[in-house]
Amino acid sequence: MAQLTESVVRLIDQLSKLPGIGRKSAERVAYHLLRVPTDEALGLADAIRDVKQNVRYCAQCFNLSEGELCTVCQDPQRDASLLCVVEQPRDLIALEQSGVFPGLYHVLLGRIAPLEGVGPDQLTIEALVNRVAQGGIREVIMATNPTTEGDGTALHISSLLAEYPVKLTRLARGVTAGSVLEFANKEVLADALTGRQSL
Structure with missing residues (x-):
């Protein structure tokens, strides 16, 4: 029976450690990388190396950055009195793509999850409290x-x-525009009723 080479096995093992990639998907990606031109495969390797060497957390908000401050914190047009608190940098990106939030962010780098051994001290909560204590912030939006x-x-x-x-x-929750009440689940309806607004 034919055996995979040691290098291919190692590549598959590493790829299968990625979130959402099982063994079969890792094998497909590995075989794809073997088929593409060398410069394309090495381009992926270089991109991974660059990210690990160049990307760090913003000194102010803990967003991903290649400098001391991220592009959001450096933007003088942002409303520094509005602070939106998110769990992860990907949540910040999602809110930014909406194009409606004019303020700054604070990334917690997780959430309190006692069953997973994650407590408040493992997040950036202390840095958040220090930012608020310095003054100049009028609203903190929990997102x-x-x-x-x-x-x-x-x-x-x-x-x-x-x-x-x-x-x-806190961010509003509930029934989305264009949906039908009879198809909404009870949690969504409960949030919508609890967070109802004046007309």
């Missing part, structure tokens, strides 16, 4: 994910910020 851990994280942060003169808000 953690609408999960048990996300809600718990938002509640913990809200209690820490309660002593400061800032408005604490």
Whole structure:
């Protein structure tokens, strides 16, 4: 029976460690990399090396950055009195793509998850409290994910910020525009009713 070479086995093993990539997908990617021109495959290797060597967390908000501050924190047009708190850099990107938020961000780099061994000290919560304590922020928008851990994280942060003169808000949740009530699940409907707004 034919055996894979040691290099191919090592590549498949490394690829299968990526999130969402099982063994079969890793094999497909490995065989694809073997088929493409060498410069294309090495371009991927170079891109991975560059990311690991050049990308760090922004010194102010903990977004991904190639300098001390990320592009959002460097933008003088942003409203520095508005601060949106998100769990991960990918959440920041999602909000930025909406094109409607004019303020700055703070990335927690996770959420409080006791069952996974993640406590408040492992997140950037202390840095967030320090930013608010320095003054100049009028509103903190909690944009953690609408999960048990996300809600718990938002509640913990809200209690820490309660002593400061800032408005604490949470992203609205509920029925999306264009949807039909009979097809919405009970959690969505509960959020919509609880977070209802004046006309």
